[in-house]
Amino acid sequence: MKLNLFKSLPVALAGLFIGTAASAQEPVTSTTPFRTWSIGVNAGVLSPVSPLGGQNDYSNWKSSLGYGLYIKKQITPYFSLRLDGVRGKLKGDNTEPFNSGVVNPSPFRSFETDLNYSASLNAVVNMFNFSAFKQQNNIQLYGSVGGGVTNYQVTTVNNAGASVESEKVDKLVIPVGLGAKFKVSDGINIDLGWTINFVDADNLDGFSRGSNDKYNYAHAGLEFALGKGQQLAFHSPVAVSYDEAVKAKQAADALKGDLDAQKAENAKLRSEMSDLLKDSDNDGVADKLDKCPDTPAGTVVDGSGCPLVAPKPQVTIITEEDRKVVSEAIKNLEFDLGKATIRSKSYASLNRVAGLLVQKNFSLKLAGHTDNTGSKELNLRLSKERAESVKAYLVSQGANASRIEATGYGMGQPIATNKTAAGRQQNRRVEFTLY
Structure with a gap:
């Protein structure tokens, strides 16, 4: 069995990081619209095996074409709900022994499963954005888990060469996946994903051996973000807060500079006008303008320095x-x-x-x-x-x-x-x- 698919996926993810292109970003404001709905199409490889280990019912599993589509609603920058659909075939045979050299004692020579559909609702968590300090990122890693139903029909060939076709069955399926997205533009993303699907049945390959079956789907596809504005999935609230803090500090520094300059100018004017500002009785009115000099300390005066007669307070009655x-x-x-x-x-x-x-x-x-x-x-x-x-x-x-x-x-x-x-x-x- 060849594991070219599993060997190439890390390389593809690494290439995705290395190939990140810098793109201009419009600053986010309180009225900036976001794209929260998206649709995706993909195609890739289906295989009736799991890299996590476990019992394989056939010694020689094969890779087959699979394809799918999804609709996604981004609820926050970190969380979304995604409705997935996948179709394709699963194949395997016993023409070769297991890697250990043991020959499979199965009564079947081969099988082919028509995966009529696999429909599931998945919770998707954005685990990592390329830069927390960019308002809109270009690269994102995500994980997903969900639940749904898969419908399939199995055709087995026994060791005598006779084929048997089973009835179509519906079984529960739990998909668990990882993936990476590369934003090409505000409306298009490249999507690489890998999902392990755990089936609540032991007859996905027509051979029951006492443990539930599972299958892989490794895919590449395109995601189209609907609407106008930037994608909420690639948005970083941390970066927005950081940018606002930087701008606030710059504004505060500028105001402080203006205030310091004004204080220096005021000190200069006070030194030049000390005679004009002299106030012998400390009533707040300069001697040159004070018509009532030597006013007793604490006396409230008017603009000419004379005692101010306070008006009688008016009583406001609200009925x-x-x-x-x-x-x-x-x-x-x-x-x-x-x-x-x-x-x-x-x-x-x-x-x-x-x-x-x-x-x-x-x-x-x-x-x-x-x-x-x-x-x-x-x-x-x-x-x-x-x-x-x-x-x-x-x-x-x-x-x-x-x-x-x-x-x-x-x-x-x-x-x-x-x-x-x-x-x-x-x-x-x-x-x-x-x-």
Whole structure:
């Protein structure tokens, strides 16, 4: 028996690493689309044997053509679900003894199994990307395991030369595999794979010897990623975080440099204007502008250095009716999905809030919140934009803009669980606080 297939697979994998081509990458942002669905076609070699050892029912196994296709859904950069289908033939005979020299005492001379189909659902784990610090990689190693059904029909030839054809049977199969992918472009990958299929039966080759049968499928094929954008399977979140950290540090270094330069300039100006800035009574107003010199320490002064008479504080009284107006506005406030555009059904209650602000000269704090769907940066921006949108509308209805504060908190202050649709609905809100 020749093991050319097993000898050539490591060479192919090594060649795949060595042949990696550097490709330009577009930086990933919070709005970057990813390709998560893909289809693949492949062809390769089927053989009724396992390199992991175990009992072989025929002393001389043969390699036959196999072919397959699959549909895959990439759920995260590291995990996907793949629906596989494989067809082909399995062959073997006893024309030669085992490698140990022992002649197989089988009552059969040879067999041929028509693998009508093998359909399985597999969990695929990306075990390794070529570089954790590249946002999009070109090479990837993966492992897979799953379960499914195989349908086959066996034709055996006994030692007298008579052939017998069995009925078609369906049996459970557990495929366990390894593979490597090489990204040719954003939409096409070369896929090399090797799967050992464990069959829940001892008649895959027509000869039952007390242990379940298994077969190999080593293949090469093409995978086509559907949609637009980069492939999620080759995406590295670690690289995105690293790039963002580098950019943040560069921005901080630039700001620090500007701040240091400004401090030096300010020190120079202070030394040149020491006479102009002299303040003998330490009231914060330079002597040359101080109309009330020698003000007692601790006295609050105005811009001319004279004591400032504080106005009597105004007492703001918020009634239950006022709170009801605000509560109705919160209840009726709706935005277009994923946007900061206020829907028209919210205008009436917002108009009443604007009238309340104008009539009683209240101040209002608007706090925008979101659920945890999407990235932290996107949610923070959306919550801020929605709060600002409400402020802009109230100002358009006559409210004093200086008395309205709009802040976005993103997903950081949930009031309910984000694990349910109802909880996420409660967390998507804009809170109104009168004061």
